[in-house]
Amino acid sequence: MRRKIRKKESDVIHLKETAIFAGGCFWCMVKPFDTYPGVYSIVSGYTGGHTEYPTYQQVCQGDTGHTEAVKIEFDPNILSYEELLTIYWQQTDPTDAFGQFQDRGDSYRPVIFYTTEEQKKQAEISKKQLDLSGKYDKPIVTTIEAAKPFFMAEDYHQDFYKKDPARYKASSQLRKNWLEEVWGEDSDEA
Template structure:
């Protein structure tokens, strides 16, 4: 069992947190993935408040990971593969600032890593359009309601999940097979 005392955190927003949580849960070195909210002004918002688009929060996942097993950069590489970082305030059918693409960094090293990777992806022409992912400091993380945690694992046949999560899992398997849990 991995020692949680050495765990580091990454907080990422890439659309609906159900769709981002499921791929990260399958990565070796990821100890836990918690759905929640970050980047807004309302203290301890509810899902309904965040969905209104008026709190300024994004739906995020906070990933506890073992840096000896998977690096922050590798987590970001997965992140930039499983969502479209060129869509401003949306992912697929989900529209609004709560679905924006964002990296909420925990320290300067994370900020530098995120900015460097974005520059590399842009220079390589990895996407047809410019990356609009925000890179901003994590001010506060609020855990989402219990029914949002491990949502896809508990509801794989729910219509939204059945359509939107499997393509992300396919991308994960295609691009990061060696990083998947056994």
Template sequence: MINLTTCWQTSLLGLAGLLFSGLLVAGEGATPAASATSKTPAAVAVFAGGCFWCTEADFDKIPGVLSTTSGYIGGHVENPTYEEVSYGATGHAEAVQVRYDPGKVTYAQLLEAFWPTIDPLTANAQFCDKGSQYRSAIFYGNAEEQRQAEASKAALEKSGRLPGPVVTEIVPATTFYPAEDYHQDYHSKNPLRYNYYRHGCGRDDRLEQLWGKPAG
């Protein structure tokens, strides 16, 4: 096993490197998805798919997504820190809050886009990251989101596309706590470290195994 493959381990190296190099500057690394004006009507959805750096990067590619925020949800500790969550002591999952324009992308389309970015067959882990803090989950905000999420999961299971049962949780959203600033937009602020982690963790290899090669 190579060293520094987990989101937790890479973050420690990444933070130290950023502080040394002077790259940790407030406001840097804003993603293209965050360029919407304040007049744009917006809705919010929350997804957990393992290391939030990757989940954030995946949602930032979707047209109609206005911004993404990495954070923690589903636990029992107020204002948790990354270190606490990473040790699995708080019950939280690493997750991403997705702010989107429902006139350009629907919640159903976000669900459809979410599934191929995760391994929905593995409980309490994603790729090289192990523990309930890396569980995959859909955190619904209301009854309609719950209905759509459960229907989407049922349709995926019925399709027979995957070689096993889908164990991704569908649970009510609780308080979402934004992660520390250095985690936000990590993929764009630190592309070399991000790509090293993503490939070293075997994420894309496993996704291709489950879902096939990505289109294009």
């Protein structure tokens, strides 16, 4: 006969895993993930390029190779990587390789940066499922790339939606409108 064993909080093992997503302006990529249980932290930054410790101005000029991204530390026992991928797809236009919404250029391209081979596998499966779903008329062009060094963005970019709600709302309106059209009630608020 089996018995349920109730564990004390002190007996629970908390794991920490890292997910890195690029989907246009990092200001718009924090809030959708920020409210989920199991998310320890979200940092806005730059990754995928060749310049060490780039500044916002350097990345915007387009010669560092970096893209704006968010690094999410999460507990996979509470919030799975697969669930993070679902949230990610509902925040981006995966058919636009040259930016997202009003943000144009290579530094705004959509990328899933995997940190483990298992993440790579899950991202590829997720991308294929989205492509086969018929949700989009165009092919899914979001790339899946190995994580490279991640450089934290300047402090004023961190938690921007909390620091400057009016400017955040204005900068995310095109994204929000488009996502509501595509995902309807299923989309998380941009």
